[in-house]
Amino acid sequence: MKSADRETAEGILFTDQYQLTMAQLYFRMGIHEQQAQFDHFFRKYPDYGAHQAGYCVNAGLAWLLDWIAEARFGQKDLAFLRGMRSRGGHPVFAEDFLSWLADNGHFGGISLRAIPEGRVVHANVPLTMVTGPLAMAQILESPLLNYLNYQTLIATKAARVHAVARGSQVIEFGMRRGHERGANAGVRGALIGGADFSSSVGISHVLGIPPKGTHAHSMVQAFMALGGTEIEAFRAYAELYPDDCLLLVDTVNTLESGVPNAIRVFEELRRRGHQPVGIRLDSGDLAYLAIQSAKMLNQAGFADARIVLSNQLDEMVIWQIISQIQEESARAGVDPDELVERLIYGVGTSLITSSGASALDGVYKLVALRRQGDWLPAIKISESPDKTLNPGNKQVWRLYDRRGKATADYLCLHDEDPPAEKLLDLRHPTDHTKLQAFTAADISRLEPLLVDVIKDGRQVYAPGEINDLRSRRQVDEEYLDSGVKRLINPHIYHVSLSRKLWELKQRLISQARKPD
């Protein structure tokens, strides 16, 4: 795309057409500046097919805030809207609406509360709540979902990979398979969720995390095409990067050529006083090759050399590799725990595209409208009861049980005060037979999750650096029950409504079902 076109495609018109036609309708009805509240939440944890997530890691807010701060209808945008024609050949957008947009077509009237990035979050819990003039809050739907769905999806996938890697480094490698520019957002999600580094240069720099990378097959190929050999390529690399020498050993033959050549070059490095970093395996049976390579490296006195694995890794493949090493490596005379500890995982395609579940189903729904000072709750009844909204202006509290573990997220109306209640009545969002009561003695802590982010157009929230968000995630993960963290068939975390919210919802459902 040409730079000039990017302003059009990525600015305020980075939204769906129906947001604009609805905004004009609200304008025509005179309700466009009425305060509205929209909830953003996802309905289902990512399901990767053979396995599924039991929690998500929230991400994407900081970049959404950057977009909100800059987006507004400019003359070029309005000129385009002015040119749009109906089937009947009439202008779709009227001049009075366009002139309202010229003056008010920005997010200066919006307030936004959110659960901070890096926190563990759950299905059907509002992660973001937007309050503001109906027309502009409506236009915000598409970009908000676009910014938040994807980073949360990737942070969640990264958390799974991180968990299975048992403290070993995870390096994000996926730029070439990412969805075009989205790859940069994917790197951010990955770094928040559990990747230690990324190979992507520019975005790593922007995020303050140094990029990682060594060499590809092409380097060895280039030497060979010019009449040289694999070891000459390795030697040249070691000479130039004596402190960062990590060699890709599978261009010719891993065990017969790559590893022996790497060991010779490592020995030369050692004689010159440098410690080699290790080798990378990028094809074949990675567990088998890791065991055999470790054996050869150990025998040559390079027991500290790292073994980077790459090629189609995801959390299940890594799990499988570790299991295979635990079963087979002792037979080869290699200590399985030591080997697992020296592994580093380069994870590409599966992480950056969240393969198996390539989208998070986050939605943004109108839940309340204010008239004359009162908030009127809004609802949508769906063909499927699970999709019926939780109406009204709400707060979310996290309940920690006596063990200190997070046990439920509790949605109540904004004017409720759970810490003041003697008994908390937890209702399942749709199944009226599922009730639970918590007394104060059952609860070690009650924590409100939504914080003020934008107040009347002014940002009052500091998004934090990547490392802050990572720490937040680590803390939340420690509070999770291990059943919720299981890779396969995780325990379903409780998300409950307060009695007051549940009753409001039932009342609105009956009202809406009455014939007009």
Place this chain on the structure above:
Amino acid sequence: MKSADRETAEGILFTDQYQLTMAQLYFRMGIHEQQAQFDHFFRKYPDYGAHQAGYCVNAGLAWLLDWIAEARFGQKDLAFLRGMRSRGGHPVFAEDFLSWLADNGHFGGISLRAIPEGRVVHANVPLTMVTGPLAMAQILESPLLNYLNYQTLIATKAARVHAVARGSQVIEFGMRRGHERGANAGVRGALIGGADFSSSVGISHVLGIPPKGTHAHSMVQAFMALGGTEIEAFRAYAELYPDDCLLLVDTVNTLESGVPNAIRVFEELRRRGHQPVGIRLDSGDLAYLAIQSAKMLNQAGFADARIVLSNQLDEMVIWQIISQIQEESARAGVDPDELVERLIYGVGTSLITSSGASALDGVYKLVALRRQGDWLPAIKISESPDKTLNPGNKQVWRLYDRRGKATADYLCLHDEDPPAEKLLDLRHPTDHTKLQAFTAADISRLEPLLVDVIKDGRQVYAPGEINDLRSRRQVDEEYLDSGVKRLINPHIYHVSLSRKLWELKQRLISQARKPD
């Protein structure tokens, strides 16, 4: 991301770290300006799990060209590289290399040939060939793959959806689930591959295809929250958009409320001389609801009203809906063919993320290096024979058989001239037992696929408008055998090597396998 950071993250540093460390190595060896050739190709057609593609639709080139034209190492980029430190605390990049990058760190020396966008393309066929100074051609790997993999993936998915929709309109709806900014590239891929329109406003404008959209549930909800009713919301919408009146009928209850209310409003519109467009169904059993809605619309005299379906559609779901309509609609008194013809499909998540296969495995491999005027072929032998490269400077020809159908893509060396051969000897890329011979009489046409795009840094190719690329795709799809177009278990299209190329490959494999 802040605008200032975007220059860093999306400019020349939109690449992987190892490209830069390799580029410096080439510089140090004095081979950085040696002419190199890299092939871009994908290895496998997207496999969606229960079904798989038999061909892909090429896309993404125009935007890659825009990136190439602007990308170069600027002072900010170089300052960042200058600051990078090795584990030993030394600068990773030396001043002489950085100063070479300052002068030469752009793509002005690159030549690029490619198969044009919109064309039907196949696995293991070079889609793009880059020739240029080794260092810069290497740095181009990551952005090239990023730009081309994703749009081709989405164009391919769109072609499948388009095929199953039997000429009905397909509207791309996926911005909110797209991978952040990548969503705009996804829209382009979708429009090239088979979507008629997109709901995304800005990018549709940039691409010259008007965006489509009507209203969401929130509009009806807003009216209801303020004490109004669904029909009042519909009426207000019809008043404002009398020529574009398409109503979403499932906010309350599709058949009991939505459709009857829509019909009343359509009758009012008709009395005022306007023709309503139709209704949209977004939940529930879409086939059943389409049949029942069609019946009600027909009875009210709106047999022309369109029925837009949305909610988790993909090619298989659409196929299933059409089958169900064909089985069940006659029983409801609705002509199945007429109903299928009036359907429009809004396809969101599955299209923009290519769900089931969220990445195309395109790669970019060094295949030749020039020394003293001669091209020296380069090879990579892999643990898996399928991944062994086809070396050297090549051309790709498409063979059309006597029926006029495309029957094989034929890879030969650049100096071969297939049209001059009496007998074409087609070799399977890896299996030496698979041979086929074509005489001139077997072939109705031989077409070279790669065209010049950039010659020595100068773009000599006009990418064409979306509609040009669509026409190109339609022509190519007509030349495809119907077996290759099957949604499930498609026939595998032949991709073959010439005898000369096959022999070169075997020779290089034996040479590379010799011990150093």
